[in-house]
Each structure stands twice: as structure tokens, then as C-alpha cells.
Amino acid sequence: MSDFKRLDPLLHSQHRLAVMSLLIGVDSAEFVFIKEKTGATAGNLSVQLDKLSSAGYISVSKSFRGKKPVTTCSITKQGIKAFEMYVDALKQYIQ
Amino acid sequence: MSDFKRLDPLLHSQHRLAVMSLLIGVDSAEFVFIKEKTGATAGNLSVQLDKLSSAGYISVSKSFRGKKPVTTCSITKQGIKAFEMYVDALKQYIQ
DNA sequence: TAAAGTAGTTTATAAAATAAACCAAATATT
DNA sequence: AATATTTGGTTTATTTTATAAACTACTTTA
Structure with missing residues (x-):
């Protein structure tokens, strides 16, 4: 088997x-x-x-400020967990 | 402009x-x-x-051990530089 | 000598990233 | 007051990338 943990493809994307x-x-x-x-x-x-939201990694809420639409995002518990695991896995590759 | 350095797409790939x-x-x-x-x-x-080799990040040499083909790879100077720069950029994202 | 294994390469398909086009409403311009 | 531009996005189309499957060439084993 591999020496390298897999990198969550949802997080292994620059943007x-x-x-x-x-x-x-x-x-x-x-x-x-x-x-x-x-x-x-x-x-x-x-x-x-959309992808992060569909995965449950962030939550997105749409509202208005005055007359302009505002899309607000926050990371979820699940997102934090996934991020931490990703970082942990990644360290294997770069250390 | 962006707060995040770009991640060399050639290196930002799990494999x-x-x-x-x-x-x-x-x-x-x-x-x-x-x-x-x-x-x-x-x-x-x-x-x-092939991709890493085309980019000059590794060198690949083909030979035989007895009758079996052997493909040997080493990282190049340029590859080391690119890897270091990638790691450096990446740290911005995960720290 | 036929079947299976080794060491890969090439090609086809699926998935992802990105850009371009678009939409609706608000604001600014002539 | 109409027209153009900007804001805040979404949708769709195109390009790129990743992956898997099929294939090649040769070797070893039964």
C-alpha cells in the first residue's frame, strides 16, 4: 500500500x-x-x-443589505474537521 | 489583488x-x-x-537490469526549487 | 508452448477547473 | 427620462486534468 494519505480532492484545489x-x-x-x-x-x-456547500464544509446564506444581495459564508464544524485532516495529510507530503 | 500565492498546478496534484x-x-x-x-x-x-519530466522537474532514464526494463527517476535542481517554492506558497494556505 | 507475470505506454473516458456569457436589479450618465 | 454602467451574482460551455482501461513487448513459469 501507499505511504501517502489521500488528499481530500474537495480541498486539494487552490481556490x-x-x-x-x-x-x-x-x-x-x-x-x-x-x-x-x-x-x-x-x-x-x-x-x-457551491461545491463546498454541497459537501457540508461551509454554510451559505443569502440576504440583502439595503437593496443589494449579500452572500455570506461560514465554515461548518464538518468543514473545520475536513480542513484539519487535509492539512494533517498534506504535511506528510511536504515535510 | 489576491492574498494567496498561486500554487504551481504541476505540483498541486496528489500523485x-x-x-x-x-x-x-x-x-x-x-x-x-x-x-x-x-x-x-x-x-x-x-x-x-512524463509531465514532471517535460517540466524539467525530474529526469528519467531508461535502462535494463538483466532483461527487464528499469525506469529510474531523480529530481532535478529546477524540481527542488519548484518544490520548495510550492511548499512555501502552500504554507500560506494552511497556517 | 501456452499461460501468467513484469514493466511499462497509449488511448479513452470521466471529472474538474476556468472562462465566458448571461441575468436582475441598482446606480450613474447624458 | 431613457440609456449606459456597475454590482452581485449564476449558468453554461470549453478547456484542462486525472484516472482507468486497454494494449505492447518481453520474460518467466507450469
């Missing part, structure tokens, strides 16, 4: 990893903020947030 | 990263050994080695 990295440090963050910090395009980010 | 991780610790390694250690299938490994 999704950046999103998770961001969210793990804050209570919540908004779409536009995440977009700027990660450098993703809106379309790409939309897709990646 | 190729495992190969590089292995090779950085040894002088050279053979196809079959790498295959076992990384858990890749032969077909997949063949493809991934």
Missing part, C-alpha cells in the same frame, strides 16, 4: 483551499470579500462555494 | 506531489518503487512522470 483558509480564521465572510482575497473570478467562486 | 516528495529525499528511485510508495497505478504514474 477552494483559499476559501477554507480564509473562513477558518473568521466568523463569516461575504462573497465579494472572499472574491477579492482569493483572487477568484465571480463565476469560479460561485461554483466553488 | 505528482507524492512523487516529488519521494524523490526529494533520495538520490534516485525506480518506477516500481515509486508506484508502490505513491499508490498510483502504472498508467497514471507513467503519465505523471
